[in-house]
Amino acid sequence: MSPAPLEPLLAAGAPPMRTRKGWCTCGCCSKVFLTMILAIVVSMYLALPSLPPTPPGHVAVISPFEIHTVTDFLGAVKSGIMPGNRKTELPLMPEEVVKYLSTSYVEWAPEPYKTQLSSDSVSATLSTAPPLARIMMAASGMSDILRAALDSLSIERNMDMMKKRIWHGMSPIPPARWESMGLSKSENIDAALSQIQLIVGLFEYLHTPRVQGRLRDIYNHIWFEFDILQDVLDALEVSNGRSKPVYNLPALWQEYIQSYLFENMAFQSRSFIFTNLLPLYNATRSEFLNQPGSAFGEAEITPVSQHHFRVLNSILDLYIETEFHVVPHTAGFVYRHEPGNVTGLLSEDESSWKRNNAIYESIQNARREDFQIDYQRKIKETAEMRFANDEHSSFGQKQEAMQPIWDILDRADTHQIAQPQILNPSRVEEEDWVRELSSVDKFGYAIYEMSKGQNEEEWKNFLTRLELGLDSGWEGMIGVENVRQKATLHWINGPDESIFEDDFADAREHFQNMVASQSIPANLSTTTFLVVDSASFLSFSSTPGSSNRGFLNVVLVDFDPASNLIEGYNGAFKIVDQLVWTELYPLVEHFHCASLDAFWALARNHPSELYIGATTEIQRRAWNSLNN
Template sequence: MINDSFGDPNDWSMGKLHKLFVGGQRTKFSLIQEDELPLLNAPYKTWASAPYDQLGHSIMDKASGEFFHNGHAIIPQFPARLHTLKVRLWTGMVPMSGGRWREKKLDDPKNIEQFRGLIQDIFKVFEYLNLDQVQEPMRHGFNWLSKEYGVFESAVNLRREQKGIPERMNITAMWAEYFQAVVTNMSNRAHRWVIERADEIQIEAKTQYETVLSTTGNDVEAIKAAGQTFYRHAHFLNDVVKRADVLLNLPMQGYEGHNVATTEVQDLSLTVREDAYNKLVDAESTGNSEILKRLEIGNQSMQDMNALLKYFDESRKNIVTARKWFRGEAGKLGDEHWITILKSRINYTLRRGGDPEQQKWGFVCYRLTYKQSPEEWAQIKEKIEDETARSGQWVQGADDVRNARWLQWIDGQELGIAEGDIQAAKRHFSNFVSTTSFMPHMWKQDFLVVDQHSYFSYKQPFSESVPPGDNGGHVRLVDTIDYNPEMIRATSPGFTGDLKILTSLVFDEVYPLLASYSQRPRELWPLARLHPRQVYVGPTVAIQERQWEMIRQEMATMMPAFYDFLRKKKEPGKGDGA
């Protein structure tokens, strides 16, 4: 079993309530006051009146201690290869940023198999979260926490009453509001992303089809093949958006504080949702059914451009109509969660007189490769900065923090750090984070390194991968935490404290996952290990994994012969010119 919290109470502390935003708006409930913050970690008996003065624990003892130790957060096992994707979705991130989408050329229907794999994995995450055996412990854990928050709420309100403070807290309602916002944001952002991406590919498929028809003349076979390809793509993408309309929701019935009077489609079971939606689509599609029957009769119909384009337009229109009935108008989405956290921290510092010029966020990056000339190093450094600067496409709120994004460079050679000595860089970093040179919002648990491998990933890049997007330049992410070796063997076998990551993912994926306390580098390692050169390139899909496995097998076959060549080369009389 895996301890997999549905909403980590360590991340959502009541000390953050005065900064809490849900769905882009501040909570309407009374917030915790400054002098009440210490009460979160203080045993009730040290500050509360009867009957709460008999309790020897604090609310945080319950939320971050007993909650996990007593199994309230345990839900069924989930595939490790999908864990990072699930975390992205749960924390309200888009499944993939615009920059990564373009790198992987997923807007081209020719790469639709990779898109298919990604969509299937997104759907697997939501199918898992909709399972009764997952929903039941989630409800239990949520309601258990709600009960404990209610105890704290009552004790604080009694204290306020005794102090003559009229305002009352309603933490249980805030907890319900927060959790509802998390679920809604996750569902709606994932849904919007899937619909927009499927639409993008459909439009491109139509454009490619029309382009082929304009150049093939009377070539019947070419026209037929183009029609078959277009129909296959359009039909598959229609199925994708219909499945997204139904699946990308989580029911909230049974959660304390959820307003049953406002129950909507997401509170229906998945089976009921599927049945209701299919009836809506069928009702809208009666005029399109004859076209579909003709198209599916045989190859002859695939020459009928007008019928194909009519099917394309009508089916898309019918699905949109059914969606409005089923899901309602698309709601407004707030900033991604990690950006809300970042902006809250920056604003908190500024309100207390912080220097606006010191509000940078990002990573410290060490140079640990020294054989380059100053000009060569400047070129690689510029490439890395350019690549990280392109982040933020499709990430809501990114424009507000883009200008403060930063890589803080440290030249290891100037500090006397040996080339490639990551342990020495760790020792320097552990002290550096406490100096005035370290910006207050830079990430202080991990740092980046440009080593010799990183340098050559830019200087001598590998040819484009198949599917595309996985052989770009990389940097090294160093985890500063010392883990129990047994835990590493069980959860991240082979992890030695650092991993290579695609540079384009530094701010689009790695920083958000780390800074929202959603993932640690060791949790990214299993996916990096799949890559032939052990580079983390984001969540993977089957077509990538199959290709990588084939490359690894080829490398395993070639390496003995290569080592044999090197050995013979070193033998006397068998070197160059022998």
């Protein structure tokens, strides 16, 4: 059932509010102004009251909003290409506006805006911050440190990494990894369903009142900053004798987030879920129906049938949870620029975020109740149709013990009628980062050869297996035919540079010198490099399988042991070959949304401390049983 449109909430009062008297302002952070903003963020972070400790395996969340979304948005409103490769029909932001984003209002805003935006009520640092810096601080969540302390959030590490992929329009799991881990096979169906449950669980997490409320308020805060910027830009044009611009930054921001970003997140995830559930659903339902009639006796169901019953029930649960959770939830996201919505949507109560969260929760509860009522009604209609048509009569319709069987078959039939995408799933589309890389000549990493004891033939065989392993990560992805040819490794012989086995520190120093002397080939990462040591070399010696694949070492260039506060972390981790191009590169180098220590923390769950992608409790229990 498609969710009914939700009425907008009153926007939270925690973000700054534009009033008829002027603006309450705040600051922000940007990679464009990293040096200046870093000092602001650090000082505000240090001002945070003590936060409650995060649960084991979780990370604290100051902002659930991915901060680089802002810079992605600014690129989109110049090109017109929105998430999901959609093109906006709204007027675009001209290139000449960019200079104002990086310049303080004090330097270019006409009166009365210059005075209002540099008033004594604003701190000296923030009053001179450029518009982009103010916006980025809003996105970081650091503009409301009291809210961060009073309403602290956390997220499970695996879910956080999954969130970064999904937020940026990536397939939740690369198709090659799904196949390599054997998740399409019936013997691994529990592990497969647990991975899909992780995806659904992420959307459920994002739609909880506290998390959705934080996303809502950060979005609204950024909307206000763009609204301020638009007013000042309009006034600037008028003061220079020109007409107001036709572009509208708040409108573009609303469309980017609500109509494209969140829609693309849901579309890609739903497509992945329905595509990968379909063969599991078909196989399980077929095996369930093919059980001999004697298997469904009056007393009890056989163990084999119980297994199929449990699995089919789990799949149907995932279908219904996907339908409810894996959709955009933007209740309370402001859209004041639209006709007929120019007033009345914004609360001026500074504590209104709590009240708005409660309103949102009541809306969600009502939506869930309506959803369940509609679902049960459809099941009842399906059962009545079955009785009328005498379907599945081979099971013995009058046996009371058969009722659970009838119930689950009615559920399955209902799903197929109500959710046509079950049998005809949409295809996961080309990922945005893949399309964006199509315009570059090459991309990739420098890689150090630091293993020892191999002859020329052994090394040649290793290179062949490495190339095949890395390239296999692209299999099943859409639109990668051109891009996969541009993935590049620039080899550096460690011994030739007096860098030997396991000496990552010397390799790091050597690479830093290469960066300083600008001797790194163009378009290769200057923040991360790869290493082949003896263990990595040996990992490629066996035939790849679901539990064994070759790996490479990933090393952070600017890691400083003296300032490191993460116990056990040495600025490096091991990653399975198939994820170098399809997870490491997009998340670290392209989107700049994941740190190497986050990968390392997840790799520690693996018996070999190897990063293999997001994992679930079922997989980790299996590893623990091996260790014990």
